[in-house]
Amino acid sequence: MNDSSDENPDYRYDPVAYEIEENARPDEMSMLRACNGAVDALLSDAIAADVLDLCCGTGLSMQSATNHPNVGRLHGVDECQAYLDYCAQKYSSARVIPTLLHGDAVTLPLPLSSYNVVILASAYHHIEDHRKVEFLRRVRSVIAGGGTAVLAENVLPEYLPENAVSYREAVSKFYAEVLIDAERSDASLPTYVRRLIQRVAQYGHDGDYEYKVSHPILLADIGAAGLSIASQRRVWPQTPIGEMGGNYVLTLRSID
Numbered sequence: 001m002n003d004s005s006d007e008n009p010d011y012r013y014d015p016v017a018y019e020i021e022e023n024a025r026p027d028e029m030s031m032l033r034a035c036n037g038a039v040d041a042l043l044s045d046a047i048a049a050d051v052l053d054l055c056c057g058t059g060l061s062m063q064s065a066t067n068h069p070n071v072g073r074l075h076g077v078d079e080c081q082a083y084l085d086y087c088a089q090k091y092s093s094a095r096v097i098p099t100l101l102h103g104d105a106v107t108l109p110l111p112l113s114s115y116n117v118v119i120l121a122s123a124y125h126h127i128e129d130h131r132k133v134e135f136l137r138r139v140r141s142v143i144a145g146g147g148t149a150v151l152a153e154n155v156l157p158e159y160l161p162e163n164a165v166s167y168r169e170a171v172s173k174f175y176a177e178v179l180i181d182a183e184r185s186d187a188s189l190p191t192y193v194r195r196l197i198q199r200v201a202q203y204g205h206d207g208d209y210e211y212k213v214s215h216p217i218l219l220a221d222i223g224a225a226g227l228s229i230a231s232q233r234r235v236w237p238q239t240p241i242g243e244m245g246g247n248y249v250l251t252l253r254s255i256d
């Protein structure tokens, strides 16, 4: 780990670095706990449930499903093979061994109306803006009757539409809070880890790999996809960043 370079270290294809970055962030850990808790609750009355985790990454978001007695089948989809390999290794002796599918979460063929629970943890903000509604429509198309999607998302404070400067300011505001909290929880946060977190913000600034949005845009996309919000909870921080910025866990159902 060389801290002397000017470039922030990258975690995009490095599952170990990704998990170091996640574990150092109280905001992400509280969102993942709440996401796994919501999945647990939805599975509590299920019998041999089918679960899908879109953009599953290294599998932090499928943790509760891999251990749950009421899960029959678990699918994970991600476009990063290195993350999938890491995930497969991690859950190789879990109660439910996930079937991991390599491909694009928007277009990879999946069985329609099949999944009782669909997990979307930090997934929506990795889909380019022009494909976000298509992504959520495809979520709707794969949920079984009576099924639910759990969406865990980093939501930016408000910014001016179509204004790149205002957008970048919102990203900076969000990650300033993330870093304050990471340093509050570990006063000697290693420079390498701090720079991994700064790399996430850099992706947001560059409009590459990270396409976070504000709360009104998220809600508009959910509605446009024919989904309704069954529950919504901000899990971090206690006081929102701006009016609505922070980390949320929502449950979504199909309208009709």
Ligand SMILES: C[S@@+](CC[C@H](N)C(=O)[O-])C[C@H]1O[C@@H](n2cnc3c(N)ncnc32)[C@H](O)[C@@H]1O
Pocket: 032, 054, 055, 056, 057, 058, 059, 060, 061, 077, 078, 079, 080, 083, 103, 104, 105, 106, 120, 121, 122, 123, 126, 127
């Ligand atoms: C921030 S990680 C979230 C991983 C996991 N859900 C979690 O909560 O830890 C985002 C993941 O989305 C994946 N990803 C980004 N765009 C994708 C796409 N179009 N199709 C499938 N996976 C994608 C990345 O490879 C990465 O693993």
